[in-house]
Amino acid sequence: MKTPVQIAVTGAAGQITYALLFRLAAGDFLGPDQPVVLRLLEVPAAMDSMQGVVMELEDCAFPLLRGVVTTSDPRVAFENADYAFLVGAKPRGEGMERKDLLEVNAQIFSVQGKALNDVAHPDVKVLVVGNPANTNALIAQRNAPRLDPSNFSAMTRLDHNRSVSLLASHCSVPVTDIRRVIIWGNHSSTQYPDIHHAIVGGDRATSRVDRQWYETLFIETVQQRGSAIIKIRGKSSAASAANAALEHMRTWVAGTADGDWVSMVIPSDGSYGIEPGLMFSYPVTIEDGRHRIVQGLDIDDFSRRMLAATEAELKSERDAVAALL
Ligand code: NAD
Ligand code: LMR
Numbered sequence: 001m002k003t004p005v006q007i008a009v010t011g012a013a014g015q016i017t018y019a020l021l022f023r024l025a026a027g028d029f030l031g032p033d034q035p036v037v038l039r040l041l042e043v044p045a046a047m048d049s050m051q052g053v054v055m056e057l058e059d060c061a062f063p064l065l066r067g068v069v070t071t072s073d074p075r076v077a078f079e080n081a082d083y084a085f086l087v088g089a090k091p092r093g094e095g096m097e098r099k100d101l102l103e104v105n106a107q108i109f110s111v112q113g114k115a116l117n118d119v120a121h122p123d124v125k126v127l128v129v130g131n132p133a134n135t136n137a138l139i140a141q142r143n144a145p146r147l148d149p150s151n152f153s154a155m156t157r158l159d160h161n162r163s164v165s166l167l168a169s170h171c172s173v174p175v176t177d178i179r180r181v182i183i184w185g186n187h188s189s190t191q192y193p194d195i196h197h198a199i200v201g202g203d204r205a206t207s208r209v210d211r212q213w214y215e216t217l218f219i220e221t222v223q224q225r226g227s228a229i230i231k232i233r234g235k236s237s238a239a240s241a242a243n244a245a246l247e248h249m250r251t252w253v254a255g256t257a258d259g260d261w262v263s264m265v266i267p268s269d270g271s272y273g274i275e276p277g278l279m280f281s282y283p284v285t286i287e288d289g290r291h292r293i294v295q296g297l298d299i300d301d302f303s304r305r306m307l308a309a310t311e312a313e314l315k316s317e318r319d320a321v322a323a324l325l
Helices: 015-026 044-060 098-119 133-142 157-171 212-224 224-232 238-255 301-320
Strands: 005-010 036-043 067-073 085-086 125-128 152-154 182-186 192-194 262-267 279-289 290-293
Touching: 005 015, 005 182, 005 238, 015 036, 015 044, 015 238, 044 067, 085 098, 085 133, 085 238, 098 301, 125 133, 125 238, 133 152, 133 262, 133 279, 133 301, 152 182, 157 182, 157 192, 157 238, 157 262, 157 290, 182 262, 182 301, 192 212, 192 301, 212 224, 238 262, 262 290, 279 301
Parallel strands: 005 036, 005 085, 036 067, 085 125, 125 152
Antiparallel strands: 152 262, 182 192, 182 279, 262 279, 279 290
């Protein structure tokens, strides 16, 4: 048996983590021969509720679960952490944009970035789920100068999966026939779901769908999917977010499939003209735990405008939290 890995999860009494923790403990992330220790962080007021989740984890008798640490101190939660799922943050309600959460959530990520810097494993892989995810990840990363910036990421895998599902259903093919969709930019309503390079079966996606459907319905549906779920469910997406978080981390460890890529928010290196340092969603391939931005894709005028809009929003979010960077 391998040595247990340390997995930190914040917001452990929340609705996303309720769908995530049991899968982590069951081996859905790192496989059936990798024991795990869960290191759970909550605010003091939610410690009882988190304890209830721990009781349920115990009641599953998961063979791979070698320990659960519960705490309200980030320095305890992140001690020697190999992986950190930063989920804990306030979700938006109906009528809000994700960036409306900046003020209330930003502070969390500066505190947690510092704690990761001080106590996490030097190769820790960090995923920020809490919104506004890109800018929260930027805050965490900037507060952790000891760690390689490329260890920090934020989640657009949910938007990526939404795009795959919508395109597959529109083309009446299984989701496994879809490859190479891209989410560019911010996990917000300015994100750019791009199918110019996507493949449906053996065909280019652009030859299988009507341009007007793509430019109006497809893009807007993906951009607004989070809002649509809040409106109809009364709460923001949870199980699909947990699934995307698990897939994001699993792909980061296991690598991308041959001939495919995934979307991931990582620090920009200037690729595609995006300002270096911004946490921007790119198409990436992953090998040996390292992500690489897919290079050389043609960007037409329409795409260029969409990239510029989402980059501008990220710059304004960054400027709004300058004091924390
Ligand atoms: P929730 O309110 O059900 O749970 C959040 C939990 O975080 C709560 O239990 C709260 O006590 C805890 N928390 C708050 N501050 C904390 C801190 N400083 N340290 C540790 N825990 C803390 O919310 P949820 O529905 O699970 O959503 C969590 C976040 O994820 C929200 O910001 C939501 O908008 C975001 N989200 C992101 C995506 C994405 O695709 N990136 C998808 C869905 C939701
Ligand atoms: C989502 O995309 O479902 C989440 O970011 C929640 C939200 O606020 O939309």
